[in-house]
Amino acid sequence: MSFKSVPVSILTGFLGAGKTTLLNHIIKENPNTKFAIIENEYGEINIDSELVIKTDENIFELSNGCICCSLNGDLFEVLNKLVTGKFDYDHLIIETTGIADPSAVAGTFLTDYNIQTAFKLDGTICLVDVENILDVLGTDEEAAKQVLFADFIIFNKCEGVEDDILKNVEDTIKKINPFANYCFTDFAKVDSKELLDLKAYTKEKTQFKLGYNISKQSNIFNVNPLQNQHHQIVSQSFIFENSFDLLKIRHYFTVMLMIQGAWFYRIKGIIYIEGLNRKLIIQSVKGAPVFTDGDNWAEDEVRCSKIVFIGKQLKREVLEKGLNQCIYKT
Ligand SMILES: Nc1nc2c(ncn2[C@@H]2O[C@H](COP(=O)(O)OP(=O)(O)OP(=O)(O)O)[C@@H](O)[C@H]2O)c(=O)[nH]1
Numbered sequence: 001m002s003f004k005s006v007p008v009s010i011l012t013g014f015l016g017a018g019k020t021t022l023l024n025h026i027i028k029e030n031p032n033t034k035f036a037i038i039e040n041e042y043g044e045i046n047i048d049s050e051l052v053i054k055t056d057e058n059i060f061e062l063s064n065g066c067i068c069c070s071l072n073g074d075l076f077e078v079l080n081k082l083v084t085g086k087f088d089y090d091h092l093i094i095e096t097t098g099i100a101d102p103s104a105v106a107g108t109f110l111t112d113y114n115i116q117t118a119f120k121l122d123g124t125i126c127l128v129d130v131e132n133i134l135d136v137l138g139t140d141e142e143a144a145k146q147v148l149f150a151d152f153i154i155f156n157k158c159e160g161v162e163d164d165i166l167k168n169v170e171d172t173i174k175k176i177n178p179f180a181n182y183c184f185t186d187f188a189k190v191d192s193k194e195l196l197d198l199k200a201y202t203k204e205k206t207q208f209k210l211g212y213n214i215s216k217q218s219n220i221f222n223v224n225p226l227q228n229q230h231h232q233i234v235s236q237s238f239i240f241e242n243s244f245d246l247l248k249i250r251h252y253f254t255v256m257l258m259i260q261g262a263w264f265y266r267i268k269g270i271i272y273i274e275g276l277n278r279k280l281i282i283q284s285v286k287g288a289p290v291f292t293d294g295d296n297w298a299e300d301e302v303r304c305s306k307i308v309f310i311g312k313q314l315k316r317e318v319l320e321k322g323l324n325q326c327i328y329k330t
Pocket of ligand 1: 013014015016017018019020021022048097098127156157158185186187188266268283284285290
């Protein structure tokens with residue numbers, strides 16, 4: 001049983017804003033800190049945990065739902081496991097889904113007496129994709145909740161964005177949340193020492209932030225009971241055991257996003273390509289796909305592809321048919 005009060009940082013930000021990129025940056029910048037990481041993915045399969053750089057961190061996955069609503073019970077279970085198990089860690093980082101309301105996650109640490117004894121919420125960090133945020137704020141209220149609740153805002157993906165657009169984004173975000181500290185960057189390169197030591201949740205500030213009275217006895221399952229709807233945002237996850245044809249799959253994603261890109265908020269996948277010893281990573285954030293090399297397949301690893309689509313009005317059978325056409329054929 002651990003009796004130390006471990007600091008907790010919550011990473012929030014809309015789909016594809018750069019949360020996993022920040023997480024990897026934090027891990028790299030702090031080799032002497034042992035992190036426990038909770039990865040929540042809005043799909044049945046968890047891609048992010050495989051995209052986090054491999055160290056000896058303790059990584060826990062919460063998939064198939066959003067941490068701020070249906071998965072709150074699972075979060076509670078992982079926290080119990082961390083407290084009662086033989087895990088060695090100095091700091092807990094929770095990467096929420098891109099559509100999570102971080103106040104509900106923070107509430108877990110502020111309303112449950114046992115959890116409060118073991119963990120100390122340090123702060124909520126929100127990634128803002130400066131290229132997409134204005135569009136997203138207009139259509140998805142989750143994005144505004146994330147900005148509103150943040151203690152530190154990272155304006156990410158700034159390279160090449162014109163100054164007047166940046167200024168517009170900054171003004172808009174400051175209107176939503178004038179209290180957070182913030183910085184502008186690319187690939188989430190920030191001073192992580194400062195980020196992990198925000199000390200944002202003093203008792204007085206907490207009550208103000210959450211907007212409701214905190215009772216030591218309240219039950220975490222009752223936090224924000226009405227906010228378990230994420231509009232029409234759906235996720236469709238696929239696992240394929242057969243290998244894909246490199247040219248066909250690249251062509252499929254490029255053309256599909258060109259024609260129907262508006263419906264897709266986020267695509268990420270780890271793809272098994274015939275003839276390649278490396279995994280192929282596909283990423284798309286409201287736009288053209290980006291393909292990068294992943295790690296080599298380990299000798300004992302079962303090769304398969306995992307692909308998650310998140311967006312509106314996504315038809316599973318159509319996606320499945322398209323992907324099936326890209327399977328490698330001899
Ligand atoms: N050009 C550019 N790409 C970036 C930057 N930061 C992150 N990316 C890329 O944007 C994509 C999404 O980044 P992630 O870190 O996975 O975003 P995320 O917020 O964790 O995504 P979800 O968990 O799906 O919501 C990846 O392909 C990143 O490499 C940046 O500053 N500039």
